Amino acid sequence: xxxxxxxxxxxxxxxxxxxxxxxxxxxxxxxxxxxxxxxxxxxxxxxxxxxxxxxxxxxxxxxxxxxxxxxxxxxxxxxxxxxxxxxxxxxxxxxxxxxxxxxxxxxxxxxxxxxxxxxxxxxxxxxxxxxxxxxxxxxxxxxxxxxxxxxxxxxxxxxxxxxxxxxxxxxxxxxxxxxxxxxxxxxxxxxxxxxxxxxxxxxxxxxxxxxxxxxxxxxxxxxxxxxxxxxxxxxxxxxxxxxxxxxxxxxxxxxxxxxxxxxxxxxxxxxxxxxxxxxxxxxxxxxxxxxxxxxxxxxxxxxxxxxxxxxxxxxxxxxxxxxxxxxxxxxxxxxxxxxxxxxxxxxxxxxxxxxxxxxxxxxxxxxxxxxxxxxxxxxxxxxxxxxxxxxxxxxxxxxxxxxxxxxxxxxxxxxxxxxxxxxxxxxxxxxxxxxxxxxxxxxxxxxxxxxxxxxxxxxxxxxxxxxxxxxxxxxxxxxxxxxxxxxxxxxxxxxxxxxxxxxxxxxxxxxxxxxxxxxxxxxxxxxxxxxxxxxxxxxxxxxxxxxxxxxxxxxxxxxxxxxxxxxxxxxxxxxxxxxxxxxxxxxxxxxxxxxxxxxxxxxxxxxxxxxxxxxxxxxxxxxxxxxxxxxxxxxxxxxxxxxxxxxxxxxxxxxxxxxxxxxxxxxxxxxxxxxxxxxxxxxxxxxxxxxxxxxxxxxxxxxxxxxxxxxxxxxxxxxxxxxxxxxxxxxxxxxxxxxxxxxxxxxxxxxxxxxxxxxxxxxxxxxxxxxxxxxxxxxxxxxxxxxxxxxxxxxxxxxxxxxxxxxxxxxxxxxxxxxxxxxxxxxxxxxxxxxxxxxxxxxxxxxxxx
Numbered sequence: 001x002x003x004x005x006x007x008x009x010x011x012x013x014x015x016x017x018x019x020x021x022x023x024x025x026x027x028x029x030x031x032x033x034x035x036x037x038x039x040x041x042x043x044x045x046x047x048x049x050x051x052x053x054x055x056x057x058x059x060x061x062x063x064x065x066x067x068x069x070x071x072x073x074x075x076x077x078x079x080x081x082x083x084x085x086x087x088x089x090x091x092x093x094x095x096x097x098x099x100x101x102x103x104x105x106x107x108x109x110x111x112x113x114x115x116x117x118x119x120x121x122x123x124x125x126x127x128x129x130x131x132x133x134x135x136x137x138x139x140x141x142x143x144x145x146x147x148x149x150x151x152x153x154x155x156x157x158x159x160x161x162x163x164x165x166x167x168x169x170x171x172x173x174x175x176x177x178x179x180x181x182x183x184x185x186x187x188x189x190x191x192x193x194x195x196x197x198x199x200x201x202x203x204x205x206x207x208x209x210x211x212x213x214x215x216x217x218x219x220x221x222x223x224x225x226x227x228x229x230x231x232x233x234x235x236x237x238x239x240x241x242x243x244x245x246x247x248x249x250x251x252x253x254x255x256x257x258x259x260x261x262x263x264x265x266x267x268x269x270x271x272x273x274x275x276x277x278x279x280x281x282x283x284x285x286x287x288x289x290x291x292x293x294x295x296x297x298x299x300x301x302x303x304x305x306x307x308x309x310x311x312x313x314x315x316x317x318x319x320x321x322x323x324x325x326x327x328x329x330x331x332x333x334x335x336x337x338x339x340x341x342x343x344x345x346x347x348x349x350x351x352x353x354x355x356x357x358x359x360x361x362x363x364x365x366x367x368x369x370x371x372x373x374x375x376x377x378x379x380x381x382x383x384x385x386x387x388x389x390x391x392x393x394x395x396x397x398x399x400x401x402x403x404x405x406x407x408x409x410x411x412x413x414x415x416x417x418x419x420x421x422x423x424x425x426x427x428x429x430x431x432x433x434x435x436x437x438x439x440x441x442x443x444x445x446x447x448x449x450x451x452x453x454x455x456x457x458x459x460x461x462x463x464x465x466x467x468x469x470x471x472x473x474x475x476x477x478x479x480x481x482x483x484x485x486x487x488x489x490x491x492x493x494x495x496x497x498x499x500x501x502x503x504x505x506x507x508x509x510x511x512x513x514x515x516x517x518x519x520x521x522x523x524x525x526x527x528x529x530x531x532x533x534x535x536x537x538x539x540x541x542x543x544x545x546x547x548x549x550x551x552x553x554x555x556x557x558x559x560x561x562x563x564x565x566x567x568x569x570x571x572x573x574x575x576x577x578x579x580x581x582x583x584x585x586x587x588x589x590x591x592x593x594x595x596x597x598x599x600x601x602x603x604x605x606x607x608x609x610x611x612x613x614x615x616x617x618x619x620x621x622x623x624x625x626x627x628x629x630x631x632x633x634x635x636x637x638x639x640x641x642x643x644x645x646x647x648x649x650x651x652x653x654x655x656x657x658x659x660x661x662x663x664x665x666x667x668x669x670x671x672x673x674x675x676x677x678x679x680x681x682x683x684x685x686x687x688x689x690x691x692x693x694x695x696x697x698x699x700x701x702x703x704x705x706x707x708x709x710x711x712x713x714x715x716x717x718x719x720x721x722x723x724x725x726x727x728x729x730x731x732x733x734x735x736x737x738x739x740x741x742x743x744x745x746x747x748x749x750x751x752x753x754x755x756x757x758x759x760x761x762x763x764x765x766x767x768x769x770x771x772x773x774x775x776x777x778x779x780x781x782x783x784x785x786x787x788x789x790x791x792x793x794x795x796x797x798x799x800x801x802x803x804x805x806x807x808x809x810x811x812x813x814x815x816x817x818x819x820x821x822x823x824x825x826x827x828x829x830x831x832x833x834x835x836x837x838x839x840x841x842x843x844x845x846x847x848x849x850x
Contacts, residue, residue: 110595117602124609131616138510173812281648284641288649501612515623519630537644541637666799 110599113599117606120606124606127613170812173808173815176811281652284645284648287645501609537641662799
């Protein structure tokens with residue numbers, strides 16, 4: 001450091017200058033004439049720099065710029081008075097040596113202070129270098145994270161494309177299966193409608209016949225039983241009571257139906273809850289999907305290996321059979337050759353005998369010998385044929401046994417593979433439909449939240465930047481007013497520091513952005529991994545994270561407000577001190593003012609640098625803590641998710657077993673329904689036969705009624721009054737007929753009462769009425785059965801719709817089964833070719849023998 005305008009030279013050269021600032025100290029207690037005034041703590045107090053509330057690593061802890069105590073007497077600040085005072089004081093002291101000694105002490109103190117500042121500046125340079133190194137490390141980390149991000153994005157894109165292609169193929173197959181199932185359902189519905197129409201027609205015909213018969217009976221009874229008019233009144237009163245009872249029962253049934261409906265609604269709500277739980281378990285099941293796929297691949301490889309082993313064993317067995325067959329054929333050929341040679345030897349012997357005899361009279365012996373030889377040759381040929389047939393039969397039986405064994409083995413393997421594939425596809429097909437919807441919702445929510453957070457941070461950063469700019473502008477205005485005449489070297493140093501600080505701020509902003517990007521990338525990566533987990537757990541974690549972020553933002557806002565408050569306090573203090581200093585330092589020397597201003601500027605720069613360094617260290621520690629906390633949370637979440645996945649797997653396996661049991665029960669119920677329908681048709685035929693018998697009996701009754709008509713003519717007058725009452729009864733009967741379908745059981749009781757009253761009068765009619773009531777009871781029971789089975793049919797339709805999903809998976813498995821069948825057919829073709837070759841060889845052997 002160089003000082004071109006040194007103060008010592010000026011005071012040594014010029015003797016008649018203004019007095020030193022020590023002469024203006026208002027704290028002088030003893031005024032001694034002709035003696036130099038001792039220096040006070042004016043400059044020592046000024047040396048102590050102002051320490052901000054936010055600084056942690058500052059060296060000085062004393063307060064900044066203490067305001068001096070006011071003088072006892074007010075002095076008018078005018079240049080004439082000040083000059084007179086300074087002249088008088090200077091005349092009183094008359095000692096240049098004292099003034100020089102004071103100035104030398106001051107300058108030495110200032111030099112030591114300047115050296116301290118230089119050391120501090122060097123420390124700051126070292127810190128700047130360290131920060132640059134940290135910046136470079138952060139850049140390297142950002143580059144690594146960007147590369148990892150690109151790789152992960154590419155991997156996820158490939159996986160998503162593969163999954164989409166698989167899902168499209170599976171959806172096409174499922175649509176085909178759905179169409180087939182719909183066609184089958186329509187056919188079944190048509191059959192059910194036809195059966196229902198047949199039953200309805202039969203029931204309506206029976207009811208119409210019964211109504212006609214009932215009307216005839218009523219007419220005959222009213223004509224025959226006029227004397228029992230009082231009994232009819234009682235009967236009417238009973239009917240009314242029964243109607244009241246029936247209405248009460250109907251209301252009770254209504255309440256029961258309402259209760260049943262409420263129970264059904266409760267069951268529906270429970271089913272919805274269960275559906276929600278299944279949706280929750282969906283994401284957890286998807287994780288197991290990859291493991292299951294790997295297991296499928298392993299099983300497929302095992303099956304292929306087993307098939308290859310089976311093929312090899314089959315080939316080996318066929319070769320062994322061929323060798324055995326060849327050995328047997330060789331043995332047979334050897335035996336044949338022996339027999340042939342023996343026969344030839346016999347022939348030659350016979351020829352020799354003939355030549356020896358040469359007698360013409362032995363023709364009979366020659367003929368016998370020839371016949372014997374011919375018979376022997378025929379027997380040998382038949383023995384060869386039998387041996388060939390036996391060998392063929394044995395080979396054919398062995399071949400069939402081997403084929404059956406291999407068929408059984410292949411069927412067992414195929415069934416095992418089908419079971420595994422069914423289980424996997426049921427899970428996959430049930431879960432794939434909801435995967436896309438949940439993924440889209442999560443992505444939308446995630447994007448919205450990220451945008452909100454970014455907007456909030458942007459607004460906060462802009463506000464903080466504006467406030468910091470305003471504060472900096474005010475500080476710069478004060479510093480520019482006071483630091484006009486600073487040295488060139490210090491100005492250069494300040495410019496460098498300002499540039500470095502701006503660079504640091506930019507680097508901090510970049511590092512913050514990179515850290516935010518890093519956190520976002522990590523969150524995205526974790527979310528992509530945890531997309532297959534429960535949506536509720538994800539939402540809970542997101543809410544907790546948002547609450548934590550909200551608390552952090554609130555703490556940061558409070559921290560910023562506190563810093564703002566401290567800045568305002570420091571600014572107000574600095575303004576007050578500046579005002580006091582301006583009032584105090586107008587009368588002092590410009591050189592002293594320059595030194596003071598230089599020191600003030602250096603101290604302020606030092607304090608600002610310390611504050612910024614402290615802030616940076618605090619932010620780094622906070623970021624590190626947050627990073628560690630997030631890592632711990634991720635580990636804990638992974639452990640919890642694994643436990644939940646295991647639990648859900650057990651639940652799902654139990655549910656699959658339950659659904660299998662339900663499907664078996666439904667099939668049994670459908671079988672029972674079909675049996676009931678067949679029984680109903682047989683009963684309808686029997687009812688028609690009974691009706692034909694009843695018609696014959698009614699004709700007999702009509703003949704009896706004709707005989708009684710002569711007696712009834714006298715009673716017609718009395719019957720007119722009863723007919724009026726009977727009209728009312730008929731109206732009531734019509735109402736009962738309307739409610740016949742809803743209250744069949746109640747009407748049966750009424751009909752039974754009427755039939756009991758009629759049975760007291762006519763025994764013959766009683767038997768017919770009983771038969772009619774039995775038929776009606778059967779009709780009612782069948783009507784109830786039909787309604788019950790309608791409900792069952794509706795339930796079965798719903799369950800069939802649920803089972804369509806299972807059938808879709810079955811169709812997928814059937815495709816794989818067809819592939820295995822094709823392979824098996826190829827093996828059979830090869831076996832057939834081998835059998836053809838064996839047959840050809842056998843034919844060749846047979847031709848050789850012939």
